[in-house]
Amino acid sequence: xxxxxxxxxxxxxxxxxxxxxxxxxxxxxxxxxxxxxxxxxxxxxxxxxxxxxxxxxxxxxxxxxxxxxxxxxxxxxxxxxxxxxxxxxxxxxxxxxxxxxxxxxxxxxxxxxxxxxxxxxxxxxxxxxxxxxxxxxxxxxxxxxxxxxxxxxxxxxxxxxxxxxxxxxxxxxxxxxxxxxxxxxxxxxxxxxxxxxxxxxxxxxxxxxxxxxxxxxxxxxxxxxxxxxxxxxxxxxxxxxxxxxxxxxxxxxxxxxxxxxxxxxxxxxxxxxxxxxxxxxxxxxxxxxxxxxxxxxxxxxxxxxxxxxxxxxxxxxxxxxxxxxxxxxxxxxxxxxxxxxxxxxxxx
Numbered sequence: 540x541x542x543x544x545x546x547x548x549x550x551x552x553x554x555x556x557x558x559x560x561x562x563x564x565x566x567x568x569x570x571x572x573x574x575x576x577x578x579x580x581x582x583x584x585x586x587x588x589x590x591x592x593x594x595x596x597x598x599x600x601x602x603x604x605x606x607x608x609x610x611x612x613x614x615x616x617x618x619x620x621x622x623x624x625x626x627x628x629x630x631x632x633x634x635x636x637x638x639x640x641x642x643x644x645x646x647x648x649x650x651x652x653x654x655x656x657x658x659x660x661x662x663x664x665x666x667x668x669x670x671x672x673x674x675x676x677x678x679x680x681x682x683x684x685x686x687x688x689x690x691x692x693x694x695x696x697x698x699x700x701x702x703x704x705x706x707x708x709x710x711x712x713x714x715x716x717x718x719x720x721x722x723x724x725x726x727x728x729x730x731x732x733x734x735x736x737x738x739x740x741x742x743x744x745x746x747x748x749x750x751x752x753x754x755x756x757x758x759x760x761x762x763x764x765x766x767x768x769x770x771x772x773x774x775x776x777x778x779x780x781x782x783x784x785x786x787x788x789x790x791x792x793x794x795x796x797x798x799x800x801x802x803x804x805x806x807x808x809x810x811x812x813x814x815x816x817x818x819x820x821x822x823x824x825x826x827x828x829x830x831x832x833x834x835x836x837x838x839x840x841x842x843x844x845x846x847x848x849x850x851x852x853x854x855x856x857x858x859x860x861x862x863x864x865x866x867x868x869x870x871x872x873x874x875x876x877x878x879x880x881x882x883x884x885x886x887x
Contacts, residue, residue: 540655542543545776546804557781559813563640563641563642563643563644563645564637564640565618565637565638565639565640565682565716566609566636566637566708567605567622567634567635567636567637567651567707567708567710567713568634568635568637568645568706568707568708568719569631569632569633569634569705569706569707569710570631570632570633570634570649570652570704570705570706570708571630571631571703571704572605572631572652572653572699572703572704573629573630573631573692573696573701573704574629574630574698574699575699575700575701576629576698577629577838578629579628579629580599580601580628580629580663580698581596581598581601581602581605581626581627581628581629581630581631582596582597582598582599582602582627582628582641583596583597583599583628583747584596584597584627584628584725584728584729585597586732586733590731591725591726591727591729591733591853592726593732594725594726594728594729596626596628598626598819600673600674600677601659601663601673601677601803602626603677604630604659604677604678605631605656605659606624606625608652608655608656608659609624609631609633609652611857612635612651612652612790615651615753615786616641616648616651617873618637618638618639618640618641619635619636619637619638619641619645619648619871620635620636620637620638621633621634621635621636622635622636622718623717623718623721624721625721625724625725627724627725627728628728632720632721632724633845634708634714634717634718635648635720643649644676645705646705649702649705650702652703653699653702653703656699657697657698657699658678658680658697659677659698660678660696660697660698660699660848661680661692661693661695661696661697661698662676662677662680662683663698664695664696664697664698665683665692665695668695670878674830677775678766678770683811685742689721693734694836715856716843719843722816722841723843727840727846730850731847732842732860734804734850737739737754737755737849737850738754738840738841738849738850739754739850740752740753740754740835740837740839741753741754741757742778744757744857746760746857746883746884747883747884747886749859749880749883750859751857751858751859752834752857752858752859752861753855753856753857753858754835754839754849754855754856755841755849755852755856756849756852756853756854756855757855758852759826759827759828759852759853759854759855760828760855762801762803762804762826763801763804764801765803765804765882765884765885766794766796766797766802766803766804766805766885767800767804767805767806767878767881767882767885768804768805768806768808768813768816768881769806769813769871769878769881769882770787770790770791770810770812770813770816771790787812788813791812791815791816791819794816794820795819795823798820798823798825798826799823799825801826802826803826803827803828804816804820804825804826804827804828805828805830805884805885806828806829806830806878806881807829807830807831807832807874807877808829808882809869809877809878809880811875817829817844820845821844821845821847824851824853825853826853826854827846827853827854827855828854828855828856828857828881828884829845829855829857829876830853830856830857830858830859830877830881830884831856831857831858832858832860832866832873832874832877833858833860833862833863833866834858834860834862834863835856835858835862835863836862836864841854841856857884
């Protein structure tokens, strides 16, 4: 397990959590709490001048109250520090830093926060049902219980019926990426709202007799030339074992050259060398068809790597399979199948 200091925040040595451990040790944790109805109860997205980079969330009273409960966690658990958070219209992200081992573990912390949020949810439900001003009840929920009685209070909907999702961050280098992800959430949502066509999941897109689900610019399929990107294992093996890497270099250069002339590059971009080609294509603003090994959920959002390319209309993401929320790894059979599909899509 990793052991390291955490800069100026604390000088205690701590260990990164492993997925199969009881989460009582020191470490970093990413917490996400969602409004199950997906209604914008936490705030309204504002996009000044239609510029996604200026987007921000104007919080509701409920949103402010939930943030207040989040920031008060260290009052009850001094071992915990709220490093960073982002409140969106219908969900909340937070990164928590546990300075030292706790008796009950981080799950107890999140459960306590969730219970506080459910109390706020009941105050919101009361306000909706009675057309009352709930702001006073957010700061003092006991006042509402006193006024209507415990039975009536607990009969109100808690709104937040789903427990927050908790994920340990197992590697130190994940922290800057996680912070950037949180900070870019308003801009991403603004981009999706300004360009909804590119981010909607489109079903049953037929290409050469096969159907796919798609996200991105379908117009990319109208480009005249397409070329698959498939780095052969023999080139990688020769480079690793014999230092003979010229065929590999030549192939990568040929891919980038073809893309610079308007050819759409098609691939699942599985191997490290194919990923390098993908990064170069994205950097150079080329057109790409990306084959995904998993389908799209109802709330699918492309990763940081692909988001800007979708927004710019340069990327089409295709998947021949439905979404599996439990899928974590790609099989060899799936790799072979996706590479074959890239060949089919490239054929005219």
